[in-house]
Amino acid sequence: MKKWKTILVGSAVASATLLSLAACGGGTGESSEKKDDGSISLMAPDMTDVHPKREDLWMWDEYEKISGVKVNWEEVKDWGDKKQLIISKKTLPDAFYNLGFSNEELVKYGEQGLFIPLEDLIKEHAPNLVKLMEEDPTIEKAITSPDGHIYSLPYTCSDPMGGGRAFKMYFNKAWLEKLGLEAPTNTTELEEVLEAFVTKDPNGNGKADEQGYYMDSGQFGPLELMVKSAFGLNSAGRTAMENNYYLDENGELQFVFSSDNMKEVWKYEANLYKKGLIAKTAFAGVDYDKWVADASKDTVGMFSWVGRDFIGAEAMNNYVPTTILNGPDGTGGTLVTQSSVMGTSSFTITKDAADPAKLIEWVDYFYGPEGTELGFFGKEGETYEVKENGDKVYVDKILNYAKGSQLGAFQFVDNVYGGFYPYNEPTEREKEIAYGRTPEEYTDAPLENLPEVVLPTFMSTSEESAELSTITTDMNKYIEQARVQFVTGKWDIDEKWDEYLAQLKNIGLDKWVEIRQAQYARYMEE
Template identity: 65%
Template sequence: MEKSMKILSTAVMIVASAFALAGCGSRQSGNKEDKNTITLIAPDHSDVHPKNKDLWMWKQYQKKTGIKVNWEQVKDWDQKKQLILSRKDLPDAFYQTMWSNDELVKYGQQGLFQPLEKLIPKYAPNLYKLMQKDPSLKKGLTTPDGHIYALPYTSDDPLGGGRHFKFYINKKWLTKLNLKAPTNTTELENVLQQFVTKDPNGNGKADEQGFYMDSGQFGALELMIKAAFGFNTAGRTAMENNYYIDNSNTLQYIFSDPKMKQVWQYENELYKKGLVAKTAFAGVDYDKWVADAAKDTVGCFAWVGPDFIGPDAQDDYEPIAILNGPDGKNGSMVTQSSLMGSSAFVVTKDAKDPKTLLKWVDYYYSQAGSIFGFFGKKGVTYNVNDKGEKVYVDKILNYAKGPQLGAYQYLDNVYAGFFPYLEVSEKEKQIAYGRQPETFGIDPLKHMPKQILPTLMATADESAQLSTISTDLDNYVAQARVKFVTGKWNLDSDWDNYQSQLKKIGVDQWVKIRRAQYKRYEKE
């Protein structure tokens, strides 16, 4: 551990020395403070942690680098970002703010955001190393005009960072009924059937639900089922964007594929038998669901972590990472690209010295910076146990609102996501919070998708076309899903009409555009 701290200290001295050299040309005014000051806009999360200017982590980082940050923090960012862009003078950079890929392309081409691809190799060497190790980072950040207008939020752990979707099944009920966790869709149906008919919570009431989440979260179930039926060939983001890559390396629209009919037939069977809550599409909000979970009525749900179901019930569930189809095959890990956010740090047109900005942020793409950003400092925010593991100090672990928000009182890279940063592994995070890391009956790392794609970049023309087509397709598919799953539409007699309507909306053009994007991505 002492060795790692020496490495951290050395890395900090190198970064600080680089800033000292770079400061000479940073501001035109010649004022010493200006040369060592940068201006950043970031979201305002002061309802749950201190302002950035008062946060322990940023105070420490100023001491390490000699660079002062003038923070402007904004609430309701999505509603205000267009107004901010219209200002005469912009900050040096946007930090942890959400810009869509389409916005990066648009504002980059308008000259509001500076291209960074030529500066990254020299002035962001830690990020550059990550890009060389994982080419999908550079490919996913590069816009159709060949530029990189932003730095990423990234994780090199497929299990971590909110990347990994899985089922969570009630382990108390499994034990009570002498059942094993299901490994395929047939076993899942059988387990849910016993959950809703054999009173596993022991209260003498038929109040047990099989798959149950707050209304509007049916997509979590469907994501796992689509993977079981072979749609997870390009990872979670691809499925969430409604496409997969077939065996001939051709992009296909999921919701017009014959296998989707099988997915909806399976979901219809679950719904018809009462194994999916009848409130799946309407009637239950999040608070009601969490309250029901605390009463031990939830058999199964799907999410990236168990804490979504609330503190009273989260320890009652075990994860299922791999669910195979009815033939016992095709199951694969539902995980995102390592490029979890493509706009974590955006340098604006008004930044006089983008090199210093890149040097300042690049530290957090190193192992030392990753550790500092999440754990902080040994003896202050974390200690090391007898296994050599980092665990937050008691004042964080015992924080009334939980250890994550406890850590957020000192550190920035632990909550809300989308920071410019290499995230630590999920195992390290859980140990830091004083929890046991998740274990799986089937090792998900041995069942990875063929590839894991980030969100594909679009040209301005493609974006304009997709905007209308995608909205109409998504709305129609959402309506069709409810009708097919609940049985209002018949999957045999109504399937052809459904397919015809997709074509009328423009699915063929949608596929043509997406295939062009995928082709560009492969050529990058």
């Protein structure tokens, strides 16, 4: 199923003042019109096309029994289009649940008093989250804004392979077996395997219909992340690469797309493209449904994603993973995984919350083991059974759901589809077993090949955000153009490289690096 799925500081006095303001409307001169009947009001995304209303969902009925707190849910379709209108309303819900705000928006609305600081509330009322932050200090760093406040709670996963954190490459195992090949471990082997896939008729139909690397158009990024890692650019993890920074050999933050290593990445990809090992539709021409249909016809040799199920239920078991892609000398690759904080805006309490402490206590349950179990698995005997070996497996009514076990579970529990929930994810192995699948096996020791540092998305000050906005938009647009031109061979990379770098500087590269280096230094402060 295709679903698209970053040091506690602060004054107790200031927080107390803001909480007092929040209880009476937050200093806007407007009083709340909501009645305090002991319930809480949460705004959440409307997913009723695949999911019951939350007020009717088994999980929330069960949690009301556990917590004694009734939730008044308001579900919103087209959140991105309606966000600004909703946030400007006179009265806000008590909290936004599983609705996305960027780091810049969290800082902006926090400074405006629309979102309240949470750090003192967390200390006093969120023991499960406090324990997670003590075990992994990067969680607290990632959700703390430049002003020292925490304005929203995270979506976390302690498993580097879980929660959609780690990209992998998937290879057609029947083709590998027929050709007597192993899944590649470095860029040289990758080229050799893809060349065999497209030239030796591994599907045996006598037609030259096999594709090497092939996905729906516009999904070139995952492959490039793997190749970047092979060429030494995964020194700070997947999120850093996706935000265009890495750490050089001196530990200094630098821009990915101006590095000499990036030049080598694009040279390598251009060679694969020229030889027909990357599908000619990599940048345009094929939608997701056609790609899945082609996979069912056994024409897809390799793809890259966080999980094999992306290619569809019919074909997913035909592929084996490579998690570490090394460079041509057989070294240097590391796991392309994210920070344990995969989202920073999963639960945001507003100025109109009558009882912020109750809200924090209510949501903190899901950062502990009992809440993880309820949110993903449900309850033993009702939504899952425990096997003799201790594995939790969904009951038959979920496993046999017509649209698959994941959507089957989504009819009962909330935290199984779409992501960015305020809770701590179970391990990937536990999730696969729950869905009735055999967990993936890795032969290249991904957990022994982690990046030395895994950085989140940095929090920007309002000033930094304003400066970065235009620079980043313009640079990303130019880089996307350059990628297509370099990889498809329309631009000669040796001839055009200096001109390309000059254009990045004209757009504002030096200022971008200056701001990002300052953010990294701030993040690293104790």
